[in-house]
Amino acid sequence: MIEKKYLENDFNIVSVGADMPYDTYNADDEDESKVKTNGTIIGPKTTWTTQEAEAFGRRAVKLDAEGQYVQITLQEPASGLVVRFCIPDAEEGNGIDAGISLYINENAYKDVMLTSRYSWMYGEYHSHKETDTMKVRWSKNPKLGNPHRYYDEVRIKLDKVYPAGTMIKFQRNKDDYNFHRARYIIIDFVEAEVIPxxxxxxxxxxxxxxxxxxxxxxxxxxxxxxxxxxxxxxxxxxxxxxxxxxxxxxxxxxxxxxxxxxxxxxxxxxxxxxxxxxxxxxxxxxxxxxxxxxxxxxxxxxxxxxxxxxxxxxxxxxxxxxxxxxxxxxxxxxxxxxxxxxxxxxxxxxxxxxxxxxxxxDGINLHRGTSNSIVEHCNFRNSGDDSMAMWSDTYADVNNTYQYNTIQTPCLANGIAIYGGRDIKLLNNLIYDTVDNGAGISFGTDFNPPEISGTFLIKGNRLVRCGSYQHDFHYEVGALWSLWKFGAKKDVKVIIEDNKIEDSVYSALFISCNDNDSVGAELIYSSNNISNPGTHMVHISKWAIGSAKFVNNQATELKLEAFKNEGDFQVEAENNNWK
Missing domain, CATH: 2.160.20.10 (Single-stranded right-handed beta-helix, Pectin lyase-like)
Structure with missing residues (x-):
């Protein structure tokens, strides 16, 4: 058994998300005391296959000319940097390398090498190659179209700890490696920390x-x-x-x-x-x-x-x-x-x-009956499928908890996805910028789990700019998605409470049923705080069959009607600030 001392939480208590030791400097930050650039700010945009949609906050800075730069001023000391970037792919799809010049306090420090070898995909999810012994998703062939997965990262160890106030600049110079072939360099953000x-x-x-x-x-x-x-x-x-x-x-x-x-x-x-x-x-x-x-x-x-x-x-x-x-x-x-x-x-x-x-x-998958497990204070970014998943495949996952994690820009599917199981908790997670075919949080019976039962508690999470267009089902997915499919046993109470949902791409709360219905599931949406949804506060699809209760939910900055129920779905509502 794990010794008890390892189970004690020695992280700083934060209200939501992971306790991480770095500061983030967004390249598009308008506060010039932190960030300066003479490059071009791109975004915001949420459309799949655009570079803006995969950027944190849907905005980044493009450097496509000699002398263009992104400069940060350290607000805290740092000796390690992580730069999230995008450079073009090769014409044949196998990536290129390129350099960018790093300056510290206007003094040339080193050339930083970047590569697109680990980014850029094309085609369709099932289009490339699939046999009994090999399953390769997507393609590296640019001729198939649908380019996506644009960003990668480079980490840089500096020679010492530099104090707050130090200026760190990434600049394009004509003598940088592969300057002409790398027609542009996009910088999304820089993370800075003291390396222990x-x-x-x-x-x-x-x-x-x-x-x-x-x-x-x-x-x-x-x-x-x-x-x-x-x-x-x-x-x-x-x-x-x-x-x-x-x-x-x-x-x-x-x-x-x-x-x-x-x-x-x-x-x-x-x-x-x-x-x-x-x-x-x-x-x-x-x-x-x-x-x-x-x-x-x-x-x-x-x-x-x-x-x-x-x-x-x-x-x-x-x-x-x-x-x-x-x-x-x-x-x-x-x-x-x-x-x-x-x-x-x-x-x-x-x-x-x-x-x-x-x-x-996936960033993580607790699969096939993985139970009594905890994942906490982790950061997941740029995953190619669900950032955090629990998949009850053959056997039910039981009594698992995801808490105090931060998720950023999953390129496909959901920030957190729960496919069946029993007695599951999602607590105080922070999720940003879903891109394609998914929500910030999704739960239900997708992927044919054997059961969904007990109590699911989804509480205290914050979802920012979540939701996306679902290209398989051809509908708009909300930030928090209740998805019911197949014939799994449903004897579950799902409590969705005290979550904060901001700037969702489409609806904030979305209920859909594709091949079956949600009858047998008790859904309770309580005391959720929703601001500036892209469409509705609640959207219930025309296929949905079942019922849900909405209590003490608050919505502000609504653009459309708060509640849209297209299906034969029963709703009980009280003390919400919408009708």
């Missing part, structure tokens, strides 16, 4: 370098040998250590991790720890951890994959497997198929303080 000092190796740990790991060799054999040495030590060694450095994992066999693919395999009870997520880096085509049986502790390093498209069979996850009684904290994952994927009745995985960015499918 590297952690020391704990007493009783084995370093992977003792087994031959280093920056000039492939490290798969070394790390797996270290794991086995710890596992076979009868407790003499407490875990394995990933020291400061970059460790490559590029030799292996493509395939599913539970069948034939090369992975880092963790046996039961293994602890793996690094010097910090900025300092210890596992990177490459097979930088992926597969937990075989749980009772592990994984912390304080980064996993940077090499996936360039979504491959549902061969693609690697950051961390996957059976995570029973496993603690995962302070892990940074990018460029993998998914961030976390736990399945096969995992019981009691706890994930906190992690950053999941630029993955090709």
């Amino acid at each position: 000092e590297p952690l020391d190796m704990p007493e009783g740990f084995l370093s992977i370098t003792e087994f031959g790991a280093g920056d000039q060799v492939d490290c798969m054999e070394a790390i797996n040998a270290c794991i086995q040495a710890v596992y076979n030590s009868d407790g003499r060694y407490k875990g394995l250590w990933i020291p400061e450095g970059e460790f490559n994992f590029n030799i292996g066999r493509r395939g599913a991790g539970d069948v034939e693919g090369t992975r880092i395999f963790l046996d039961k009870g293994i602890t793996i720890k690094g010097a910090g997520m900025w300092h210890s880096i596992l990177q490459g085509s097979f930088a992926s951890i597969y937990i075989r049986s749980g009772n592990c502790h994984i912390s304080d390093f980064s996993i940077i994959g090499n996936e360039t498209i979504r491959d549902d069979y061969n693609g690697i996850a950051g961390i996957e497997g059976i995570g029973t009684n496993t603690l995962i904290e302070n892990i940074w994952i990018e460029h993998t198929k998914v961030g976390f994927w736990f399945s096969d009745r995992t019981d009691g995985v706890h994930i906190r303080g992690c950053r999941i960015r630029n993955v090709w499918a």
Whole structure:
């Protein structure tokens, strides 16, 4: 079992969203004491396949001429930067590299290399390649149209901690690498933080370098040998250590991790720890951890994959497997198929303080009966499917909680999606800017779960600029989406209360039923605060059958009628500020 000390919340208590150590400087910020630019502000726009729609806040800055820049003035000290950017794709669709000049206090500091290798997709979700052994979604062929997934990120370690007031500028110069081929560079935002000092190796740990790991060799054999040495030590060694450095994992066999693919395999009870997520880096085509049986502790390093498209069979996850009684904290994952994927009745995985960015499918999925689990104080950004999902596939997920997480710009589907299950909680999460085919929060019976029962509590969340057009069903999805399909058993009370929904693309609260109905589900919408919805406060689709209760909900800045009920749906309403 996880020791109690790990379950105690040592994060700062915030009202909503994740407790993260960085400050964000939006490139389009009009406060010149923080940000200055002579580039072109693009947006706002919410239309799928536009670069504006995928930008945080639907606006960014385009630099398409020599001498154009984005400059931030640090409001707090910083020694590490993350820049979210977009550069053009190659004509053949395999990406280009380009440079941009970094200045600190007007002094040239270094050239920063950017790439579009890990961005840009085309075509349709099912259009590229799908066989019994390989499922590749979308395409890298620009001729298929529907360009999207524009943004990626680069992280930069500075040589020291720079004080508040320091000016940091990203500028296009004619001698930047690939200046003419990279017709533009779009900067969305810059994050700045103080990078903690590297952690020391704990007493009783084995370093992977003792087994031959280093920056000039492939490290798969070394790390797996270290794991086995710890596992076979009868407790003499407490875990394995990933020291400061970059460790490559590029030799292996493509395939599913539970069948034939090369992975880092963790046996039961293994602890793996690094010097910090900025300092210890596992990177490459097979930088992926597969937990075989749980009772592990994984912390304080980064996993940077090499996936360039979504491959549902061969693609690697950051961390996957059976995570029973496993603690995962302070892990940074990018460029993998998914961030976390736990399945096969995992019981009691706890994930906190992690950053999941630029993955090709889900940020996290608690799948196939994963239960009694908590994910908190994590940041998910630019996922290629649901940022956070619970999928009751064959077995119901039971008693899971997503709380105090921040989600930004999922390129497809929902910020948080719950597909069936029993006794689920979504508490105090912050969700921004959904783009295509999804809502900020979605719950119901999509993907044919075996049941949806008990009590679902969706409370204290904040949804900003959420909702999108659903291209499969051809309708407008609201910010908070109740979706009922198939014939799953429904004996559930869903309490949606004290949520704040701002600037939704379409409706704030949306109820739809595609193949069946919601009869058997008790829906209670209580004390939600809604402002400036794109269409209605509540939209009930013409297919919806069932009932819901609306109590003490407040709506302001309405453009259209507050309540639109197109279906044979029964509504009980009291003490709302709409009729």
